[in-house]
Amino acid sequence: NAGVTQTPKFQVLKTGQSMTLQCAQDMNHEYMSWYRQDPGMGLRLIHYSVGAGITDQGEVPNGYNVSRSTTEDFPLRLLSAAPSQTSVYFCASSQLGLDQPYQETQYFGPGTRLLVL
Amino acid sequence: GEDVEQSLFLSVREGDSSVINCTYTDSSSTYLYWYKQEPGAGLQLLTYIFSNMDMKQDQRLTVLLNKKDKHLSLRIADTQTGDSAIYFCAESMSGGGATNKLIFGTGTLLAVQP
Numbered sequence: 001n002a003g004v005t006q007t008p009k010f011q012v013l014k015t016g017q018s019m020t021l022q023c024a025q026d027m028n029h030e031y032m033s034w035y036r037q038d039p040g041m042g043l044r045l046i047h048y049s050v051g052a053g054i055t056d057q058g059e060v061p062n063g064y065n066v067s068r069s070t071t072e073d074f075p076l077r078l079l080s081a082a083p084s085q086t087s088v089y090f091c092a093s094s095q096l097g098l099d100q101p102y103q104e105t106q107y108f109g110p111g112t113r114l115l116v117l
Numbered sequence: 118g119e120d121v122e123q124s125l126f127l128s129v130r131e132g133d134s135s136v137i138n139c140t141y142t143d144s145s146s147t148y149l150y151w152y153k154q155e156p157g158a159g160l161q162l163l164t165y166i167f168s169n170m171d172m173k174q175d176q177r178l179t180v181l182l183n184k185k186d187k188h189l190s191l192r193i194a195d196t197q198t199g200d201s202a203i204y205f206c207a208e209s210m211s212g213g214g215a216t217n218k219l220i221f222g223t224g225t226l227l228a229v230q231p
Contacts, residue, residue, distance in 0.1 A: 004159075036219075042121070042205055042221025043160070058218070090159055108159035 004028070006109035013081040013116045021076040021112050023091030029107075031094045032074040033058070034066065036087040037111075043090060044109050049074055081116045088113050118176065121222035123206055128228045135193040137225045139206030142187060150219065151184060151191045152205040163191070193227075201229045 007022045025032065030051050035043035035058075045058030049068040063085060065077040074093075078085060094106035121141045129135045147168050152160040164219065166173045166180045166189075173180045179192040193200055203224040 033218075042207070042223050043219075044221070045219060048218060058222070069168060092160075108160045108161070110159050 004091055004093050004107045004109035006089075006112050008112060009110070010113040011115070013078075013114065015082060017081050017117060018077070018079050019081065020088055021078075021091075021114070023074045023076065023109060024072050025074075025093040025107070026072065026094070027107070028071060029093035029094065029095040030071070031096075032068065033094075033103050034064070034074070034076045035092065036060065036085075037090060046076065046089075058065045078114075081114075083116045086114060086116045092108045121206055121208055121220050123204075123222040123225045125223065126226050126228070128230060129196050130230050131196060131198055133196055135196045135200070135227055135229075137189075137191045137193075137204050137227065138204075139189040139191075139222055140187055141206070141208045142221075143187065143208055143220070144184075144187065148209045149180075149189050149207065150205075150207040150209075151178075151180065151189075152221075154203045154205065154224070156202075163204075196227075196229050198229045198231055201227055203227070 004025045021054040033048040034046040037043045044060045046060055046064050047058055047066040049055045052068050052071050055066050055068050068074050089112045123139050148165050150165040151163045153163050154160050161229050164175050164178050164180055171182055177194045181190045189206055203226050205224045206222040207219040
């Protein structure tokens with residue numbers, strides 16, 4: 001298994017440009033999420049999905065769109081990039097087990113560094 | 118609102134025990150987590166504890182949970198230089214049990230001196 005893969009590793013955008021951050025997992029996990037990490041801060045949830053066709057907003061969703069057409073892929077779209085979106089973006093996938101207490105299997109991708117000028 | 122707080126830095130000597138503390142605010146959190154982040158890497162889930170537990174031990178790691186005070190701690194026994202990293206505490210948001218709804222603390226940088 002490749003785990004969680006993210007592309008690109010880094011990107012520089014100009015204000016107003018759009019782009020899509022790719023995230024894919026090959027573990028058949030139901031849950032996938034996008035987080036951003038800013039200097040001196042913990043991760044903040046942008047959007048998440050509990051399965052194909054189902055997405056919802058997290059803590060900081062403004063300026064981002066997501067879709068989940070397949071179990072494997074969960075792309076994050078920036079419609080019109082702003083300097084405030086300069087950050088490191090992490091995608092994560094997880095799957096709860098069926099037994100009590102739930103055993104959790106979770107993986108984070110290596111991150112995408114985005115600089116918006 | 119929900120908030121998770123951690124001290125920013127902890128320095129210990131190799132071989133000593135490290136204790137990283139965290140306070141949270143959402144009393145309905147079902148799961149509480151500890152993650153490790155090494156430089157330039159993503160987050161690695163170290164361990165998690167259910168809100169109905171007081172303690173969980175996993176090899177060198179011991180997690181203590183005080184629900185009354187909303188206090189969580191991670192103890193690393195026999196700390197090694199390879200343990201140097203940023204450690205994040207996280208709570209599940211509004212009782213959500215899956216890792217797709219988490220609130221993270223700011224992270225504690227653990228520096229292990231040889």
